[in-house]
Amino acid sequence: MAEFKNPNQQGGGDNKSLLVMMLVLVTVFFGLQYFRAKNNPQTSSPNAGQSAAAVPGAPVPAQPALAAANPAVAATSAASASAVPAVQAPAEATTTVENELYRITFTNRGGQVASWILKKYKDSDGKPLNLVHTQAAQQFGYPLSLYTYDAALTASLSKALYVPSATGALAAPASLTFKYSDGATTVRKTFSFDETYVLHADVEVTQGDVPVRALINWPGGFGDQDNASAYAGAQLDYAQHAKEQHLAPKKVSGGETLNGPFDWAGTSDTYFAAIFLPDSPDTATVAMLHNQLDVAKTIRRTGLGAGAPAKGAIEVPVLGAALGDTSGRTQTRVYVGPKAVNILRGIHATGDTISLEPLLDFGFFGPIGKYLFLSLQFIHAHITSNWGWAIVLLTVLINLLILPLRVKTMQSGLKMQRIQPQMDAIKERYKKYKATDPKRNEMNVEIMKLQKDNGVNMFGGCIPTLIQMPLLFAFFSMLPKVVELRQAHWFWLPDLSSADPYHILPIVMIVSQFLVQFYTPSPGVDPQQQKMMAFMMPAVSGYMTWNYASGLALYWTIGNLISIIQQSVMNRTSLGREMREIAAKRARRKAGAPTTISGKR
Numbered sequence: 001m002a003e004f005k006n007p008n009q010q011g012g013g014d015n016k017s018l019l020v021m022m023l024v025l026v027t028v029f030f031g032l033q034y035f036r037a038k039n040n041p042q043t044s045s046p047n048a049g050q051s052a053a054a055v056p057g058a059p060v061p062a063q064p065a066l067a068a069a070n071p072a073v074a075a076t077s078a079a080s081a082s083a084v085p086a087v088q089a090p091a092e093a094t095t096t097v098e099n100e101l102y103r104i105t106f107t108n109r110g111g112q113v114a115s116w117i118l119k120k121y122k123d124s125d126g127k128p129l130n131l132v133h134t135q136a137a138q139q140f141g142y143p144l145s146l147y148t149y150d151a152a153l154t155a156s157l158s159k160a161l162y163v164p165s166a167t168g169a170l171a172a173p174a175s176l177t178f179k180y181s182d183g184a185t186t187v188r189k190t191f192s193f194d195e196t197y198v199l200h201a202d203v204e205v206t207q208g209d210v211p212v213r214a215l216i217n218w219p220g221g222f223g224d225q226d227n228a229s230a231y232a233g234a235q236l237d238y239a240q241h242a243k244e245q246h247l248a249p250k251k252v253s254g255g256e257t258l259n260g261p262f263d264w265a266g267t268s269d270t271y272f273a274a275i276f277l278p279d280s281p282d283t284a285t286v287a288m289l290h291n292q293l294d295v296a297k298t299i300r301r302t303g304l305g306a307g308a309p310a311k312g313a314i315e316v317p318v319l320g321a322a323l324g325d326t327s328g329r330t331q332t333r334v335y336v337g338p339k340a341v342n343i344l345r346g347i348h349a350t351g352d353t354i355s356l357e358p359l360l361d362f363g364f365f366g367p368i369g370k371y372l373f374l375s376l377q378f379i380h381a382h383i384t385s386n387w388g389w390a391i392v393l394l395t396v397l398i399n400l401l402i403l404p405l406r407v408k409t410m411q412s413g414l415k416m417q418r419i420q421p422q423m424d425a426i427k428e429r430y431k432k433y434k435a436t437d438p439k440r441n442e443m444n445v446e447i448m449k450l451q452k453d454n455g456v457n458m459f460g461g462c463i464p465t466l467i468q469m470p471l472l473f474a475f476f477s478m479l480p481k482v483v484e485l486r487q488a489h490w491f492w493l494p495d496l497s498s499a500d501p502y503h504i505l506p507i508v509m510i511v512s513q514f515l516v517q518f519y520t521p522s523p524g525v526d527p528q529q530q531k532m533m534a535f536m537m538p539a540v541s542g543y544m545t546w547n548y549a550s551g552l553a554l555y556w557t558i559g560n561l562i563s564i565i566q567q568s569v570m571n572r573t574s575l576g577r578e579m580r581e582i583a584a585k586r587a588r589r590k591a592g593a594p595t596t597i598s599g600k601r
Contacts, residue, residue, distance in 0.1 A: 095108070120338075131223045147216075147289075197335055220289055221293070246361050252317075260285060365478075387490065392554070426446050
């Protein structure tokens with residue numbers, strides 16, 4: 001039988017074996033922890049990364065200081081701190097990278113951009129446009145700085161003096177690297193430049209041997225934002241699976257992180273954009289940044305009292321975006337430049353045919369607006385170099401194309417006037433019945449049969465309007481958004497994308513709209529209603545163009561003048577004379593009637 005021993009019995013040899021086994025287990029346990037820390041580096045918040053990957057669109061929580069969050073990492077960092085030499089510059093220095101399109105000035109303080117000059121564009125004062133919003137950058141950070149989920153670390157990395165690979169002036173193609181280390185945190189930022197608006201960024205931050213989630217950052221704002229409409233045009237843009245999204249400021253939650261895959265993502269205003277195109281779209285993440293900026297002292301105000309000091313704070317939204325990778329190392333292309341369709345069309349997402357063209361959004365009538373602009377661009381490229389004259393020529397072309405429809409409308413109107421007495425007789429027979437009476441349906445059937453028998457299309461007069469209205473609204477949404485029209489001159493107009501400073505065009509447009517209503521026959525319309533429309537339409541059109549893009553007022557005014565000329569000519573034809581005679585007889589007949597209710601006898 002097996003021998004049973006008293007557990008309280010003394011047994012020195014067994015106790016020694018137990019102690020040895022415990023010591024071996026402890027040694028193996030800590031050895032495995034050390035081995036895993038050395039050979040399986042993790043991001044600074046692995047649990048957050050896993051949960052974010054599992055739930056698309058979920059925000060990544062703020063990460064605590066690395067050493068405090070992971071004792072094993074702290075031990076690793078402490079063990080290797082002495083082996084990592086400090087890399088810091090003794091003083092602040094700048095490096096300028098230049099090609100034919102831009103001149104970017106980097107500072108080694110933070111290894112970030114101090115100014116980003118676009119050579120082909122001017123600001124409101126006529127100086128080369130600096131895309132860095134200086135006031136916003138001073139408060140929220142400079143472009144291509146680093147964004148981490150530790151506010152203290154983010155602030156520290158933006159103030160550190162990096163060692164640049166070159167100072168002074170560099171001509172693209174070129175490469176610029178910034179390195180920094182304080183013995184515990186090591187940073188390497190490499191930027192590569194070519195002859196286009198696109199550059200490449202490669203960023204890696206480690207503490208010990210552990211990667212830190214550091215995102216490449218455009219903190220917010222653009223240098224052309226100096227008025228209310230420019231700030232209102234701010235948005236956050238991204239594309240996933242070839243479907244783009246454009247988020248207005250009210251839909252952007254500052255600090256929230258969106259998880260990939262991303263074809264591209266970034267921020268823009270009306271005319272310019274800063275967009276990231278990640279090398280690894282599937283593992284990319286984007287932090288949305290939303291701040292409020294008081295621009296009472298810097299904004300350009302219009303209207304009455306524009307020259308007087310602001311009475312209080314003027315808060316505007318400033319949007320930004322930062323892109324990173326779940327691996328901890330961020331590699332991405334960065335497009336910083338105009339939202340010009342010819343340029344955006346040539347920039348594609350990594351490993352895909354998806355381009356940045358959808359970044360230029362013309363709204364509900366976008367497809368029509370796009371082809372209108374392409375037509376406008378063709379005229380500008382092949383006929384005239386002035387955008388104002390291009391708008392005039394396009395307006396003439398559109399009105400020539402719809403001229404046959406105007407003639408058809410007059411013919412349809414004449415037929416309608418010829419049968420108007422018969423229609424009035426039918427209405428007279430049924431006027432004793434209420435509008436809800438079933439007999440009213442019989443009246444409508446008789447009128448429709450009369451129109452059909454005489455070849456009258458009741459919608460014939462609406463065809464030109466149905467065609468012109470979408471064109472008008474497409475121009476309305478397109479003209480203020482194309483960077484090509486920004487600061488484009490035409491006679492007294494300094495900027496076709498902004499309002500006429502003297503309101504000359506809106507006034508001419510109001511007068512011409514009145515003349516259009518006056519000269520255009522309106523068969524079957526009550527004279528009182530016709531007079532009301534003659535004043536209402538000019539008032540509405542004047543309101544729409546008074547403080548809107550002068551290019552729209554130019555298009556509308558030229559269209560009105562062409563309509564007046566066409567209508568005046570058509571009114572002198574036999575068709576026009578017959579229409580006027582019938583309309584005059586009907587007006588006299590109505591004037592002699594004892595009562596008139598809603599234009600019916």
